[in-house]
Amino acid sequence: MKDRLSVPNPQQIGNQNFAELLAAGNSMCLFVWQDTELWPVRYVSDNVESIFGYTKQQFLEREVHFKFLVHEDDLPRVNEEVRRLKSGETGYRITHNDYRIRHKNGRHVWVSDTSIIKMDTEDGVPLLFGYLIDITERKELEIKLETERNRLQLLLDATRLGTWEWNPQSNLTVFNDRWAQIFGWSKEEIAQSPYSWSSRLHPDDYDRVWRAVKDHLDGITPFYESQHRIRHRDGHYVYVLDRGRVIERDEHGNATRYAGTVTDVTEQKQAEINARRAASAKNVFLANMSHEVRTPLHGILGLVGVLEGTELNEHQRKLLLTVKESGDHLLQMLNDLLDLTRAEEGQLKLNKDVLLLPRIMQHIEALYRLPIEDKGVEFVIERSNSMPERIYSDRARIVQILTNLLNNAVKFTSQGTITLSLGWHALESSGNPTREQGELLIEVKDTGSGIRDTQRIWQLFEQEQQGLTKKQSGSGLGLAIVRNLVQLLNGSIQVESEPEQGACFSLRLPMYAVYSDQVNPEALDQPRLPELAPRRILVVDDNPINQLIVSEMLISLDQQVIKASSGQEAVEFLKRHPIEVVFMDLHMPLMDGMETTQRIRDLPVNQPHIVALTANAYPETRTQALRSGMDDYLTKPFVKADLARILNRLDKVKS
Structure with a gap:
């Protein structure tokens, strides 16, 4: 078979005006290859150098072999597609799957290639006619988007988040597999309707949840967030943290895409409930025991008072004094105990x-x-x-x-x-x-x-x-x-x-x-706490009771509170959600508060104000905490006024 360098005549390559039109573009190039081992180029449009870096003459004089320019990972597939074209499986033409051509400078150009096959009328050599379009920019964007999709999916799988998307106009609702699995279903069993979840809401939560959904739809709140219960397939209720926001509106301002995530927080919620029950049971027990002991003790001390007025010798008076002092000590301890339980239950009153x-x-x-x-x-x-x-x-x-x-x-x-x-x-x-x-x-x-x-x-x-x-x-x-x-x-x-x-x-x-x-x-009114701007606050503490105490103090100050039980959980949350203030316990297993703070400071997010919470009052610990990246330091035991003072100071700085 004789290779020829001459350009095919117009009847072989089609209308010459069409070739010139292709050559005029910056991203489209016309090729004619000879179907021999290295696919030598018989014709190429003049703009080839602007796309691949090699001149038209280098291709035509065989200084460059087209087959050697195809990326090694793509070449087997391109070869197979050419074989199918020649065998007639694809008819007279084929559009290749996207593949890469090595540019003269070493980088790779992604191309879309549609080819047809015809015989050279003079010597009967099969020729491949094709036009290649430089799609590098689009392909790199596709790869980036696919990478992001894969990364997001891995993140969702790792964090076990359920996702949902709702069109409030059509009511079409889409859930992912994880969302359905949280409640014991498969995705195919869940209807694409908001009724799929609203019908399973706990009756006590229903109105509150829908009010939160509507408040965001109406622009009252910057996002939607709710902790509530949804009925599982087997009948029990699952506590979830549900978050979302409107991500698309039509020309009239009506929401058309409302998307969010669901996290199963049943374990954390149960720990909180158990902590409340344990604290309540402890306080009830201590109060009851205090009352039960107080009655006979008052009888003992009353009789001691009676005996003090009788005739006693010196030895008897010393014995009676010992009984009285012991009884007074026990009574004081019981009074303290009763006051303590009342204080923890919020029943201790002041008499000013x-x-x-x-x-x-x-x-x-x-x-x-x-x-x-x-x-x-x-x-x-x-x-x-x-x-x-x-x-x-x-x-x-x-x-x-x-x-x-x-x-x-x-x-x-x-x-x-x-x-x-x-x-x-x-x-x-x-x-x-x-x-x-x-x-x-x-x-x-x-x-x-x-x-x-x-x-x-x-x-x-x-x-x-x-x-x-x-x-x-x-x-x-x-x-x-x-x-x-x-x-x-x-x-x-x-x-x-x-x-x-x-x-x-x-x-x-x-x-x-x-x-x-x-x-x-x-x-004379009791000094009031300052008026505070509402904030999203993250409380990080591995002890559920300590976590509960701080959270309740902040909630009573009209703050929005999210809780994390470990440093790692806090870091992962801050990667995805904006937080203004973090109250961080210093002493936690695996990752303590200082290491957690350093990890947070390395995140590419709007940095929160981080406050250390610790019972360690040593100056060295305070210095270490501040050097780790913390902004403030609060020593236990602290009270609500201490938290309010820190938040009020932030308000003043912000204003």
């Missing part, structure tokens, strides 16, 4: 009035001066010059806080000094000269044995020393009582301590200073 602060201090000094000095320890009371004479607060709760803190100091201090300091921090003026809003500053400092674990001491019944060898007795109620009373008064408390270096408890209690004896106590 105008108080003389010097009288409270005289009472405290009378109670503790002699017992402290009998131990060989110095008792110092300090009072700043700015202290008001009168305050508006609950006398019993202030005394209860001071006695518990001083009892703790006395118990663990055998030498040195116990110091009680009081000060006053004035806040914004009320405009009324008879009263001033501020904070009572209390500090109880000792030179005792110190505290190793500043987190543990706030827990109910927890003590630094445990077991048979512990030096000090006690119920472990005192500091738990203090924490709850401080919270009740909308105050804050923190502790600084090191082993064998003593401890210092610092409190801030908001209240009014009163500068007139003609003040109506009812006119």
Whole structure:
């Protein structure tokens, strides 16, 4: 077979004007190949160099063999398609699947190729006529989109998210396989209608969910989010977190595409429910036991009072005094326990009035001066010059806080000094000269044995020393009582301590200073929390009870709360959803709060304000947390006012 370099005549390649039209384009090129081993080029349009980098002459003089330019991964398929064309399986023409041609500069050009086969009329050699279109830009976009689709599908599979899409105009609704599986169905069994899920909503959730859906449709909320229950195929209810937003509207502003995801949160919700039940059961049990013990104890103490009025010898009086002191101690412990359970159930009430602060201090000094000095320890009371004479607060709760803190100091201090300091921090003026809003500053400092674990001491019944060898007795109620009373008064408390270096408890209690004896106590309102802008807040804590407490505080401040039980869960959530503030527990398994923060700071997202939550009050830990990328630091135990103060500070910065 003789190869020829001459261009086929117009009858062989078709209308020459058509060839010129093809050549005029920047992305379309006409080829005629000879069907021999290397597909030598018999004709090519003039614009070939602009597409593949090789000149027309290089092709025609066989300096470049077309077959060698086809990508090695695509060549077998192209060969098979040519074989099918020549065998007549595809008729007289074939459109190849997209394939790649190596450009002169080494890159690859994606082409779409439609070819026909004809015989050379002069020597009978089969010729392939084809036009190639450069589709590189479109193909790379297709590949990118396919990669994104695959990545999204892998992400959905990994996170076990169900997806849905709804057209509110036609009511056509599409669910993915995972959505159906969450509720025990296959996708084929689910009708493409919103009724498929709305009919399975828990009756108690139905109105609330549809209101949330409609609020976003009407533009009232920037997105739709709801936690609710949907009935499973076998009859039980699945708790889900359902999120979505309108992604397309028509020319009239009507939503035509409303898409979202569903996450099964039954396990987390059940843990929350169990935590609530456990806390409630514990409180009920403790309250009941307190009441049951109180009745016979009052009988014992009553008889002790009767016996004190009888004739007793010195030995009997000492025995009776021991009984009385033991009974008083037990009664105080029961009162504390009852107050604690009431506080945790939100039933502990305040009884505020105008108080003389010097009288409270005289009472405290009378109670503790002699017992402290009998131990060989110095008792110092300090009072700043700015202290008001009168305050508006609950006398019993202030005394209860001071006695518990001083009892703790006395118990663990055998030498040195116990110091009680009081000060006053004035806040914004009320405009009324008879009263001033501020904070009572209390500090109880000792030179005792110190505290190793500043987190543990706030827990109910927890003590630094445990077991048979512990030096000090006690119920472990005192500091738990203090924490709850401080919270009740909308105050804050923190502790600084090191082993064998003593401890210092610092409190801030908001209240009014009163500068007139003609003040109506009812006119002195409790200091209000600041008005806060609503925010999306992520609470990250592996302890469901701690998570619940922080979440409930924030919800009561009208904030939108999402919860995560691990650092990894928090990072994955922030990859997909915008969050303004993160409250982050430092001590978590696998990935602690600092590492989680560093991972978040590496994400290509709008960065949230991250607040560390920890019972560790050491300055070194605070420094490490801030260096890890955290913006703020809150020491446990904290109260709602502490959270409000941080959020209010963000509002001021933003404004």
